[in-house]
Amino acid sequence: MHNITCPNCATVFTVNETEYSQLLAQVRGAEFDKEIHDRLERERELLHQRAENDLQAKLGDKDKEILKLKAQLRQIELAKDLELQQAVAQVEKERDAAQNALAVQEQKQELELATTRQEYEVRLKAADEQVEFYKNFKAQQSTKAIGESLELYAEAEFNKVRQLAFPNAYFEKDNQVSARGSKGDYIYRELDENGVEIISIMFEMKNEADTTKTKHKNADFFKELDKDRREKDCEYAVLVTMLEADNDYYNTGIVDVSHKYEKMYVVRPQFFIQLIGLLRNAALNSLKYKQELAMIKKQNVDITQFEKELDAFKTAFAKNYNSASTNFKKAIDEIDKSIKRMEEVKRFLTTSENQLRLANNKLDDVSVKKLTRDNPTMKAKFEALEGENQ
Structure with a gap:
């Protein structure tokens, strides 16, 4: 409940x-x-x-x-x-750059135009001077002196600037006749302080009177000039000429004919000094390589001399070694022979020692009794001596 x-x-x-x-x-x-x-x-x-x-x-x-x-x-x-x-x-920058480039190009074109105009005027002036020089030069020369007059002119022009422009240069007439019976007119040669050649030039001067019946051409002398250059060991060959006075090819200035003959130029007399300066400046730019080449050649000579001396040393050393080796072999042979002789003596001595040892052993075994055993007389004498001693 x-x-x-x-x-x-x-x-x-x-x-x-x-x-x-x-x-x-x-x-x-x-x-x-x-x-x-x-x-x-x-x-x-x-x-x-x-x-x-x-x-x-x-x-x-x-x-x-x-x-x-x-x-x-x-x-x-x-x-x-x-x-x-x-x-x-960027577009504005490119636009400005294009405008600037256009302005620079226009200035460059104007400058090139002015330079071209100036060069033309210089060439024209040079041509006029050449014509005037040729006229005056020919008018002042006799037929006999024409050949030598160009040489005298070149020498006089060089001497005017020698002291300032080429103080260490050699520029003289080539008086050494080659094996072919040939020689050039002048040789220019310049060396640095170490005797390394900076540049060398063989010059040939050619001139003739207007009344000469047989007119020569500049190309007629190229081959002979090239041979003279090579025989006299010159780097360049230059023909200073007044031949072909009406030929525009030779009247434009310095003419390079190296396509026919290596390192050969043709000039009118008024460009004579200019060409030397141009070739010399170019040679100075390559002087460093020539100096290095000369150093390498000198090192090669030193190495060759060292190798010769080393070979001589090797030859002398080999000769001495062979002689010493021969004598050493002989000495070894004599030592071997001596060893054999000593071994023989040792053998003899060993044999003698054995004999002496046997003899000594036999001596130790000797006694009075053994000695008198079969000898009555000696036995009686030994017995008598023993009796007296007693």
Whole structure:
């Protein structure tokens, strides 16, 4: 039995087990349903709140993403603006560079034009001077002196500038006749302080009178001049000529004919000094290589001399070695022979020692009794001596 108190009127009821179980089931069922309903409400509100919070969080993330995208968009726009500004600046720079290059090109063209005009004027003046020189030169010469006059002129022109322009140069007439019976007119040769050749030039001077019946051409003397250059060991060959006075090919200045003969030039007399200066300046630029070449040649000579001395030393050493080796071999042979002789003597001595040892052993075994055993006379004498001693 169970007592149940009413919560409203405080009346006490007595119920049996069955009634108590039924009542308890009813109470529990109603409370459980209410509890479940309340819990579900709370869960629903909690889920709703969570969903709302999640939605707010997602909305916040979206807002942040939108702000980020807007910031990136502004950055892109700024980068585009900067890129556009840089592109405009580059185009303007290229435009300015093109304008400057155009201005420089125009100035260069104007300068080249002025230089060409000046060169033309110089050449024209030189041609006029050449014609005037030729006229005056021919008018002042006799037929006999024409051949030598050009040489004297060249020598005089060189001596005017020798002290200033070529103080260490040799410029003299070629007086040494070659094996062919030929020689040039002048040789220019210049060496540095170590004796290395800077430049050397073989000169040939050619001139003739206007009244000469047989007119020579400059090319008639190229072959002989080239041979003279090679025989006198000169680097360049130069023909200073007044031949073919009307030939524009030779009247334009310094003419390079190295396509026919190596390192050969043809000039009119007024370009004589200029050509020496040009060739000398070019040679000075290559002097370093000539000096290095001379040093290498000297080193080769030194090496050759060293190799000769080394070979001589090797030969002498080999000779001495062979002699010493022969004597050493002879000495070894004599030592071997001596060893054999000493071994023979040793053998003899060893044999003698054995004989002496045997003799000594025999001596130890000798006694009076053995000596007098078969000799009665000696036995009697020994016995008599023993009796006297007693």
